[in-house]
Amino acid sequence: MIVFEILIPVLxxxxxxxxxxxxxxLSERWIAYYGPCEITINEEKKITVEGGKSLLSTLQEQKIFxxxxxxxxxxxxxxxxKVLEGGGAVLPTETPFxxxxxxxxxxxxxxQVKVRNDLVIEIPKALFEVREFRGRCEKIEDLTYDMxxxxxxxxxxxxxxxxxxxxxxxxxPVYKGNSEEVYRAYSIASDPEDRAAVELIIRRVPKGICTTWCFEYLKEGDAVRFNGPYGDFRLSEREMPMLFVAGGSGMAPFVSILHQMRHRGDARSAHYYFGGNSVRDLCLDESMREFEKDLQNFTFIPVVASxxxxxxxxGERGLVTEAVGRAFDDLxxxxxxxxxxxGxxxxxxxVFTSLGMQEEHIYFDKFA
Amino acid sequence: MKHSPDDQKLERMLRSSKLVADGFMGTDGRGVREIIEADAATLANLGVTAEQTAGRMRELTLAARPALGNWIEAEGKYRLRSEEHKGSLVCPWPHAGRYEKRLTTCRRLDSGEDIVWTDLNIHLIEAHGFFEGKGSYFRLEPDVLVRILFA
Structure with a gap:
């Protein structure tokens, strides 16, 4: 009897x-089933997707990155x-951003927006051009002790x-020390005419998830995946003289821009100030001297703080911004x-604005 | 020590590499509350609060920033350097908190002893009393920190 007294409540x-x-x-299978949802993009493109996932991953599955x-x-x-219709209320996780x-x-x-019903969204047109790429790491080259x-x-x-x-x-990708796939943004450092490859210049970040993988795990011959291209940082169509300023891996977009200028036979005046804390932070001096030879009005000025x-x-000493201030009276x-x-x-x-440069003539790609 | 479901969720986040490679706990086998309590006791013995410690770290970070990643001397007893990297660091606690990936190195001129902290470390100490687990790359030992910042 005692056995039954114990067994019955347990059962x-x-x-x-x-x-x-x-x-x-059953709830997960039937109640949380949102069925097919229609997403209207920029009032012109309609896609039908299976509801239930985030808008980001749903679009990614449709090759919209x-x-x-x-x-x-x-x-x-x-x-x-922009989610013009159907996105529901802004979540607390979104408000800080x-x-x-x-x-x-x-x-x-x-x-943070879940696809539960039809949505009307707006995205920059350029994102339709973004593709996913698969490739192989062909070459890894030391530029400095940490780049x-x-x-x-x-x-x-x-x-x-x-x-x-x-x-x-x-x-x-996932590796020992990183349990989930993540994406990290890097400026393209290669010649836009070299369409069969991309080059990146990456500076090591202590305990950075992606740079640790790049520096410690990625080897020549390994498979890589990325998507792009993104971004509006590019040369304007004006004919004004230009001042480039960069430090560290900020070198990357300027290498690509200089290749583009060389292909176009661009005769615009350009001064490129590249700052390093010490001499060992400088890189690509030889390439820059080649650009100086090929581009009629291009000057490369490396600046070393200490x-x-x-x-x-x-060469020039001090902060890169101080060197610019010394060289120009009026910008x-x-x-x-x-x-x-x-920083x-x-x-x-x-420095630029104090020397008269108009804010609308200043373009930047801030590490963020 | 009993752990609430929220603590367990937090601990999973701290031990994962979702926000930083290798996570925040290092090789420390203690729970997050135990680590925080032990470090709070160390600070109390030294007569300093977490807020004062974080405030001093912020003060020195601000002093180092104008040098744009170069060494700078401050207060006649420090060499400071604040380096900014690509990206940002996110607080693992369940609230909005995103910090620039800035690493500040603080070296005592008298002893040569130095420590490195991030802007996220300052927030973690100030808001959560968390100095990270032992063996974590950015673990700050409270006694060392106090010796360098306040002596």
Whole structure:
């Protein structure tokens, strides 16, 4: 009898548990089933998709790639687009990344919007041109003690079209120390005419998820995946003289831009100030001297803040922004192009504007 | 020590490599609450609060920033350098918190001892009393930190 007294309640509780589990399973199969949903993009393209996933991954499955750095975890705030209808309320996870203007303009984080019903969205037209690429790491080259250049030969598709200054998003796979795939943005450092490959210049970030993979795990011959091209950082069509300022891996877009200028036979005046903390931070001097020979009005000025005592550094000294300030009295007729850390860009913008450069003539690609 | 479901969720996040390679806990086998309590006790013994510690770190970070990644001397007793990298660091606690990937190195001129922190470290100490687990790349030992920042 005692056995039954114990067994019966156990059986009842177990049956209730099993019943609840069954209800949950059925709910997931039937209640959380959203069926086919229609997404209208830019009032011109309609796609029918299976509901239930995030808007970011749903679009990705349709080969429409929205830039995202965190793989859809809602932590980078990059995957913004306009959801004009059907997106529901803005989630608390989105609010830190959206300004009041953006909220009024119905901007959302696509990774946080779930496709549950028909949606009307708006995305920049250029994103229709973004493709996913598979390739192989063809070459890895040390540029400095903490910067490498990677060359990825394309396999599928076999070629890429991009404008100098644009970037790609490299897929960092799972490895020991990284449990999830993530994408990270890197400027393309190669010649836009070299369509069979892309080159990236990457500076190592201590414990950075993707740079650790690039520096410690990625080997020549390994498969790579990325999507792109993205971004609006590019040369303007004006004829004004230009001032380029970069530091570290901010070198990358300018290499590509200089290739483009060489192909066009661009005779615009361009001064390129590249800053390093020490002489060992400088790189690609030989390539820059080649560009100087090929481009009629191009000058490369490396600047070293604190040359090593043992070096015989004869070039410009100090902060790169100070060197610009020493060289120019009036920049009102110039355009400025900047790529580097937020601190360097903020300091350079101050110098440019204090010397008369108009803010609308300043273009930058801030590390973010 | 009992752990609430929220603590367990937080701990999974801290031990994962979702936000930084190798996570925030290093090789530390203790739970996050135990780590925080032990470090709070160390700080209390030294007579300093987490807020004061974080405030001092922020002060030195701000002093280093104008040098754009170069070494700069400060207060006659430090060499400081603040380097900015591509990307941002996100707080693992369940609230909005995103910080520029800035690494500040603080070296004492008298002892040569140095420590490195990120802007996220400052937030983790100030808001959560979390100095990271032992063996984590950015673990800051409270006694070392106090010795360097306040001596």
């Amino acid at each position: 009842i509780v177990s049956s209730i548990g099993a019943g609840l589990a069954l209800i949950l399973l 929205i830039p995202s750095a965190c793989g859809g975890r809602g932590t980078c705030g990059v995957c913004k687009l 959206l300004s009041s203007e953006e909220r009024e303009g119905r901007v959302r984080l696509s990774c 490498k250049r990677f060359r990825f030969a394309l396999q599928e598709p076999e070629t890429i079209e991009f404008t100098a200054g644009q970037y790609i998003q490299l897929l960092c 040359p090593e005592e043992e070096s015989d550094w004869q 009102s007729g110039h355009e400025g192009y900047l790529c580097g850390s937020p 360097m860009i903020d300091a350079a913008v101050k």
